[in-house]
Amino acid sequence: MRVTVRLFARLRDIARSGDLSREVPTGATVSDVWRGLVAEFPEMARYESSVSSAVNADYARMTAMVADGDEVAFLPPVSGG
Amino acid sequence: MNPIAVTSHVLDLDSLIRLVSTGGGHGAVATFIGVVRDNNLNRRVTHLEYEAYEPMAVKTLEQICREADREWPGIRAAVHHRIGRLAIGEASIVIAAASAHRADAFAACRYVIERVKQIVPIWKHEFFEGGEVWIEGATAKPDDEAARREAVRRACA
Numbered sequence: 001m002r003v004t005v006r007l008f009a010r011l012r013d014i015a016r017s018g019d020l021s022r023e024v025p026t027g028a029t030v031s032d033v034w035r036g037l038v039a040e041f042p043e044m045a046r047y048e049s050s051v052s053s054a055v056n057a058d059y060a061r062m063t064a065m066v067a068d069g070d071e072v073a074f075l076p077p078v079s080g081g
Numbered sequence: 082m083n084p085i086a087v088t089s090h091v092l093d094l095d096s097l098i099r100l101v102s103t104g105g106g107h108g109a110v111a112t113f114i115g116v117v118r119d120n121n122l123n124r125r126v127t128h129l130e131y132e133a134y135e136p137m138a139v140k141t142l143e144q145i146c147r148e149a150d151r152e153w154p155g156i157r158a159a160v161h162h163r164i165g166r167l168a169i170g171e172a173s174i175v176i177a178a179a180s181a182h183r184a185d186a187f188a189a190c191r192y193v194i195e196r197v198k199q200i201v202p203i204w205k206h207e208f209f210e211g212g213e214v215w216i217e218g219a220t221a222k223p224d225d226e227a228a229r230r231e232a233v234r235r236a237c238a
Contacts, residue, residue: 009204010215010217012132050217050220052202054134054137057134058137073134075134075202076217077218077221078201078204079198079203080198080202081115081174
């Protein structure tokens with residue numbers, strides 16, 4: 001199945017794109033999607049303990065399962081205001 | 082006008098004040114304006130660029146206003162956050178909170194900005210003389226009750 005991956009701020013800079021499409025196996029979790037990204041972009045590894053994640057624009061845990069067509073977002077520490 | 086917005090347009094606090102204070106039951110309106118500063122950590126800042134995960138930022142701002150309403154029943158809050166390129170002195174966020182009495186208005190207004198800094202998916206890209214850097218503040222944990230309590234504590238300090 002395919003998911004859309006959304007990346008922001010420094011993570012977007014590292015990937016040189018804020019909008020990726022990636023194939024993941026059925027039953028994959030948010031964490032699996034993240035590990036795939038880190039394998040592809042090793043610089044992202046330093047966000048391992050500080051990144052937050054969302055599925056379809058709602059906060060989701062790394063252990064959450066993803067479904068075909070989902071939008072999975074990875075959020076570095078926020079700095080609004 | 083919507084009480085919640087993430088927008089590339091110039092912010093207008095007056096319209097937020099009108100929005101939260103209609104109805105006549107509010108004796109106090111507290112406001113906050115976040116402004117782009119010309120310095121940070123000894124760097125001479127030239128401008129900022131704000132980026133948002135827009136649909137999620139809007140939902141999270143709505144959640145924060147619901148939280149504020151639970152904490153101080155009857156308050157009415159509105160918050161607009163700007164994105165895109167901002168010059169020194171421009172407003173990046175405006176908040177208005179109305180209440181029957183001043184204590185709850187001040188507290189709710191402060192609470193909203195504290196929570197924005199904790200959980201809203203918006204990022205500040207700082208451009209300064211000699212470089213640029215993404216500012217990274219809090220790891221966003223929306224279910225972190227300790228963080229939420231800390232925002233309440235600061236709001237009531």
